[in-house]
Amino acid sequence: MSDTVDAPVIRADEPGSFARSVLAERHPALIEKVRDAFPYGPEQHRALDALRDNSAEGTIPPLAPTAYDHDRWEVWGREHFGRSWFDVPFLWAESYFYRRLLEAVGYFADGPWRGIDPFRPFKQAELHTPQAEAELAALDDVLRRPAGEQAQVLVHGSLWGNRADLGFRLSATGAEATGAATPPLVADDAEALWSLLPVGSPATLCVVADNAGRELLPDLVLIDHVLHHGRAERVVLQVKPYPYYVSDATTEDVVDCLRRLAGAKGAAAGVGGRLWAALGDGRLTVRAHDFFRAPLPYQEMPGDLRREFAGATLTVMKGDLNYRRLVGDRMWPPTTSFADRTGYFPGPVAALRTLKSDVIVGLDEPTVATLDAREDRWRTSGAHALIQVRG
Numbered sequence: 001m002s003d004t005v006d007a008p009v010i011r012a013d014e015p016g017s018f019a020r021s022v023l024a025e026r027h028p029a030l031i032e033k034v035r036d037a038f039p040y041g042p043e044q045h046r047a048l049d050a051l052r053d054n055s056a057e058g059t060i061p062p063l064a065p066t067a068y069d070h071d072r073w074e075v076w077g078r079e080h081f082g083r084s085w086f087d088v089p090f091l092w093a094e095s096y097f098y099r100r101l102l103e104a105v106g107y108f109a110d111g112p113w114r115g116i117d118p119f120r121p122f123k124q125a126e127l128h129t130p131q132a133e134a135e136l137a138a139l140d141d142v143l144r145r146p147a148g149e150q151a152q153v154l155v156h157g158s159l160w161g162n163r164a165d166l167g168f169r170l171s172a173t174g175a176e177a178t179g180a181a182t183p184p185l186v187a188d189d190a191e192a193l194w195s196l197l198p199v200g201s202p203a204t205l206c207v208v209a210d211n212a213g214r215e216l217l218p219d220l221v222l223i224d225h226v227l228h229h230g231r232a233e234r235v236v237l238q239v240k241p242y243p244y245y246v247s248d249a250t251t252e253d254v255v256d257c258l259r260r261l262a263g264a265k266g267a268a269a270g271v272g273g274r275l276w277a278a279l280g281d282g283r284l285t286v287r288a289h290d291f292f293r294a295p296l297p298y299q300e301m302p303g304d305l306r307r308e309f310a311g312a313t314l315t316v317m318k319g320d321l322n323y324r325r326l327v328g329d330r331m332w333p334p335t336t337s338f339a340d341r342t343g344y345f346p347g348p349v350a351a352l353r354t355l356k357s358d359v360i361v362g363l364d365e366p367t368v369a370t371l372d373a374r375e376d377r378w379r380t381s382g383a384h385a386l387i388q389v390r391g
């Protein structure tokens with residue numbers, strides 16, 4: 001690890017970079033989308049204007065001393081307050097932007113808007129699109145196939161479901177946005193993943209969720225498969241403790257997805273019913289550890305979370321943000337070993353991720369050469385995906 005540990009931390013200081021486009025283009029667009037989705041009052045409009053102006057040109061302000069979780073952000077932000085949003089680590093800047101956005105809409109304040117998820121309308125809409133309907137209907141066929149085939153299809157469903165996040169679609173176009181074809185994976189350790197969960201083993205699977213809506217539905221179907229076919233005795237689903245990165249799943253989103261499944265027709269309803277029962281008898285647990293909304297890499301996870309991961313037979317990290325936090329949000333040479341980068345992780349870990357930011361490790365030379373030769377934006381377009389495992 002030592003030869004690559006100095007890979008540059010990703011920041012948005014370079015005009016034209018992906019990180020810059022997220023802060024300078026996606027964030028203002030998101031503010032307007034949230035503003036339009038709710039009948040907010042003048043105070044919230046003023047706060048949203050202030051956030052829009054500040055995050056475009058200003059320096060990063062600390063939270064007010066009376067703010068919810070002020071003390072924690074004082075520590076997390078010590079080195080960054082007073083600097084430009086573009087000069088601090090990209091991971092930190094995005095995370096703090098979402099914290100400020102919640103503040104602007106009154107999420108933490110006493111009053112009627114307390115606890116109202118500003119992204120909920122978008123997440124809910126996703127559950128009722130024709131695509132979601134078709135994906136649920138397709139389960140009638142998929143769940144009749146042999147178990148091994150189901151496993152293969154469902155892990156890919158969960159993987160490509162990650163392409164569906166709203167933040168990404170705020171700027172993606174064409175195939176990137178609609179999620180048309182799915183090319184071969186740039187790394188595919190699916191076999192290693194399933195070998196860690198043999199049928200009949202008393203495994204505990206931990207799934208660190210990413211997006212709600214059209215990603216969480218296939219995640220839940222995959223979890224049902226694992227429990228139903230005896231590949232794990234217990235599953236822990238980790239979600240965010242509050243709304244984050246537009247579409248990240250919270251407990252409320254899990255409940256919405258379970259209701260959607262249970263209320264569907266055919267095989268999907270069976271999945272919903274089994275998962276509902278699994279929550280009732282403790283085979284499935286939902287947790288929302290506070291660290292999941294920290295602007296930090298997993299290498300800095302607290303002891304209780306470390307122990308929790310250590311107790312799992314396998315932890316599956318879903319999505320791009322979890323990948324950045326898992327391997328470190330740096331410009332690693334793409335052939336850097338995934339096993340080395342995740343060597344600190346306290347147990348076997350798998351990443352299921354579509355490529356939506358600059359970070360990438362664990363590729364072989366020929367794959368990198370082919371991608372570089374064919375596409376300018378293969379790291380960020382969302383058109384490619386990977387399954388990587390460290391056993």
Ligand SMILES: O=P(O)(O)OC[C@H]1O[C@](O)(CO)[C@@H](O)[C@@H]1O
Pocket residue numbers: 022026094162165167168210211245318319320321322324354356357
């Ligand atoms: O939902 P995912 O897969 O974690 O993707 C989130 C990604 O979207 C972005 O926030 C950009 O919108 C990336 O910076 C981030 O890694």
